[in-house]
């Protein structure tokens with residue numbers, strides 16, 4: 001979709017559903033992160049639009065991020081703005097990209113960074129004109145693929161394994177946490193208000 005890289009997790013999957021539904025949904029989200037963050041392939045994010053929350057997470061899972069140079073496009077983990085909390089593995093992924101202090105600021109404020117600020121913060125690696133995002137991503141991919149694969153893969157795994165192992169160890173507890181958090185009346189209310197606001201802004 002033009003102007004949106006990813007709208008993040010589908011909020012309708014997190015509201016008004018059964019606990020069994022929430023558990024299956026969260027397991028699938030974990031699986032997506034484990035596969036993408038743990039992939040031994042080269043992954044380049046071609047960010048052609050806004051990328052809130054889960055969308056930002058997907059981009060952060062990649063090895064390199066190229067974003068369209070348009071200040072109307074913003075990226076960030078904005079969960080607190082929805083009245084929800086980025087789980088520890090979202091937080092770890094961001095820390096591994098921009099460091100602890102910048103992550104704390106970002107997460108507490110639920111900040112969405114317009115493209116130029118995202119570059120300054122290190123959330124993305126490069127800005128290019130909107131019509132050059134795909135070609136710049138292809139060029140970056142060629143550069144990354146020119147590195148001997150076994151050495152690059154072992155290095156990637158060395159950097160990411162501690163975060164991945166942490167989720168693998170706590171996977172069931174994380175699902176239980178998610179279900180008990182998301183099914184609270186107060187959280188359901190916050191999500192509903194956020195969705196209503198999204199629809200009103202039209």
Ligand SMILES: CC/C=C\C/C=C\CCCC/C=C/C(=O)SCCNC(=O)CCNC(=O)[C@H](O)C(C)(C)COP(=O)(O)OP(=O)(O)OC[C@H]1O[C@@H](n2cnc3c(N)ncnc32)[C@H](O)[C@@H]1OP(=O)(O)O
Pocket residue numbers: 003004006007008009010011012050052053054055078079082084085086087177178181182195198199202
């Ligand atoms: C203690 C802790 C323990 C456990 C953890 C607990 C909690 C877990 C945290 C879960 C982590 C959550 C991650 C997420 O990703 S949440 C989703 C975050 N996403 C957003 O905030 C995006 C909101 N959307 C927007 O900002 C804009 O829609 C967007 C993407 C910039 C596009 O703008 P625009 O082109 O103007 O389009 P519209 O706003 O008009 O939207 C069109 C249409 O889509 C609906 N919609 C948008 N985003 C979502 C979404 N994420 N999920 C569901 N639906 C979405 C929007 O309402 C419109 O619908 P309509 O029916 O009116 O057409």
